[in-house]
Amino acid sequence: MKGSRLEWIDDIPELGEQMLQVHVTFLDDKPFVESKTRGQRMAEILENLAATQVLGNVDPVLWQQETRQDRSLLGR
Structure with a gap:
């Protein structure tokens, strides 16, 4: 969006x-989670998910x- 134009x-x-007709959502310029902490x-x-052992059984x-x-393969 630039000014009043898409x-x-x-x-x-x-x-x-x-x-x-289009719907426009304005997002903040800042990321929701800082990129440095995103991986952490x-x-x-993932560690919490592994600890729950939901798929262990x-x-x-x-x-x-x-x-x-x-x-089945066609023609066979």
């Missing part, structure tokens, strides 16, 4: 003279067999 970053939609915070979250081989199903 500028397209990617390809401009082909609308001709047709009007397009992510590591803490899942047999990975059995899970893969249940989840993955081979599809």
Whole structure:
């Protein structure tokens, strides 16, 4: 947005003279989490997730067999 006009970053939609309704959200210039602490915070979250052992009772081989199903190939 520049002033009161929107500028397209990617390809401009082909609308001709047709009007397009858009919703604009203004974001703060500052990142929500400082980039220096972002990695540290992510590591803490992953450590907490690992400590809960939510997936500790899942047999990975059995899970893969249940989840993955081979599809029949066309013409074979």
